[in-house]
Amino acid sequence: MAKADLVTCSFSIDRDLYNQYKSIIVRSGGNVKGDLIRYMQNVIAQDIPNKETIEAMDEVKMMKAHPENYKGYTDIDTMMEDLLK
Structure with a gap:
């Protein structure tokens, strides 16, 4: 019976992806389960991706889906002027 x-x-x-991953982990003295748990703990500790990163990724998706709603630039000087306003 599992603990609550x-x-x-x-x-x-x-299978090939798993075997490649396992080979790398085992060579470094680890095991797949332990490595995945450490990865999860690192994601939590680093808050990766954090809220701001997720919002930025969503914004890029929206910009790609609706480029007509966003100003484009062909001149770097004009873009920098707008950014520094």
Whole structure:
């Protein structure tokens, strides 16, 4: 029976990708589960991607979807003038 404060993660991944990843991790003395847990802890500690990064990525998606709503530049001096206003 699983503990209430634990979760079991199960997902499918391309076998070749997994084997390549595992090979690298094992060569450095680690294991896949431990490495994934350390990665998750690092993401939490660094707040990656943080709220501002997610908002910026969403903004870029919107700009790409609707470029007509945004000013474009063909002259770097004009762009810098607008940025420094």
